[in-house]
Amino acid sequence: MIENYYFVIGMMSGTSLDGIDLVYAKFKKEDYTQFEITFSETVSYSSEWKKKLQEAVLYEKNELDSLNIAYAELIAEVIEEFILSHNIKKIDFIASHGHTILHEPDKGITLQIGDGQTLANKTSRKVICDFRTQDVKLGGQGAPLVPVGDKLLFRNYKYCINLGGFANVSFDNDNGSRIAYDICPVNIVLNYYVRKLGEEYDDEGKLAAAANLNKDLFKELNGLSYYKEKPPKSLGLEWVQKHVIPLIDRYEDDIPTILRTTIEHAAYQISKSMPGKGNVLYTGGGVFNVFLMKRIEFFTQQRVVLAEKVLIEYKEALIFAFLGVLREDNKVNCLASVTGASSDHSSGDIFLAELS
The missing domain is CATH 3.30.420.40 (ATPase, nucleotide binding domain)
Structure with missing residues (x-):
């Protein structure tokens, strides 16, 4: 039955700037190991966006604030096109990693752009994002989360x-x-x-x-x-x-x-x-x-034995969808043994679309 599964769009953008990775995946609620990537896609960055993301580490705070909103608008457009092109009907939420601009946990700093409220408003869907900040506040590295x-x-x-x-x-x-x-x-x-x-x-x-x-x-x-x-x-x-x-x-x-x-x-x-x-x-x-x-x-x-191609390319986007599932169920999705935080915790902010 459809009610026994979470249907999630997972979004990931890595430091190599290959593009925005998207998956549409389902997870069985009683047994998360029963999962499936139904659709997957990578949307390349324009040369303009690639340049912005490469240079953003040098931005001032007001420039970062503007970029945070603009990037959320970009990924909202990309996700909406993904939904339309695959005729996706059932979506419980979007789980977004955003794109890491600053990551210096020893200084208490981590920033993944892609404002959650903007993304929720633009897509009219629940969004779970910002999976790293809480861990850094708890003394952890905020990474890796996978x-x-x-x-x-x-x-x-x-x-x-x-x-x-x-x-x-x-x-x-x-x-x-x-x-x-x-x-x-x-x-x-x-x-x-x-x-x-x-x-x-x-x-x-x-x-x-x-x-x-x-x-x-x-x-x-x-x-x-x-x-x-x-x-x-x-x-x-x-x-x-x-x-x-x-x-x-x-x-x-x-x-x-x-x-x-x-x-x-x-x-x-x-x-x-x-x-x-x-x-x-x-x-x-x-x-x-x-x-x-x-x-x-x-x-x-x-000898290296390779997994199936969809898993090689989209495992991280899949797992960020899964981090959203764990957050939705208020279960641990950040391990202290991994990040060095003071405790295991369920991390991520949840945003609902605001009515205009």
Whole structure:
């Protein structure tokens, strides 16, 4: 029966700026593991919007406030088109991650734009969003948030690794607590440099595969202090701009070599994030970088088995839909063992459309 399910639109936008990921998914109320992605789609950003999102870290508060509203209006248009094009009838709510502009949890700062009230008003639907702020207020990293979905929806995998702007990992430790953290930058660095060649991304990692490894840069990247820190820990664009880009630019100016060395660095760090053998769910756009996956196989000494394409591309949007379900049911959707917050909690703000 239709009443036994939640029907949710999940929205996600990652740091790699690939676009707005949308899913229309259903979850069985009595057993969340009974779920299905019915429709999925990625809507690319215009060059104008991509530039705004790249530069927003430098904005003043009034500019950020305006961007917060404008971005909500953009995703409202995108979601309405998604609903129309797929003839979607039943929607309990929209669960929106928004887009992260600022993330410095050690300073108590995190900002995902896409104003919830504006989004609710423009779509005339309930919206659940802003899943990170409460966790940061409770002393947590506000990230990663996906591991609760990994734990509850994908329990057949020992490790869940997402390869997006950053690589992140989640797994249960020996006492059953979920451990998760950002491993290292991936697409956020690769795409930054490949754009200097006039391309959006390195197709299948072909440029990197044909290039030489800068061993000195590889060593310096692996020596960054972040890799010595214990979880919980997380990364943001600010960290990349402060620590990674200047380091790379000091050592190398040949872009294919930079791509090759960045992939070697990422594959090495990813292999170190898994303390034992076990089946791995790899998701995110980085999975389609064939060379990266080969280097991961090399360092882990374990064959990579890929999941179905829709899960690779849309797992994060699916899990943000699921975070909305948990919030709607007032169940834990942020794990203190993952984020370092003072307690587990049910995070996210709920907005209802205001009558005009």
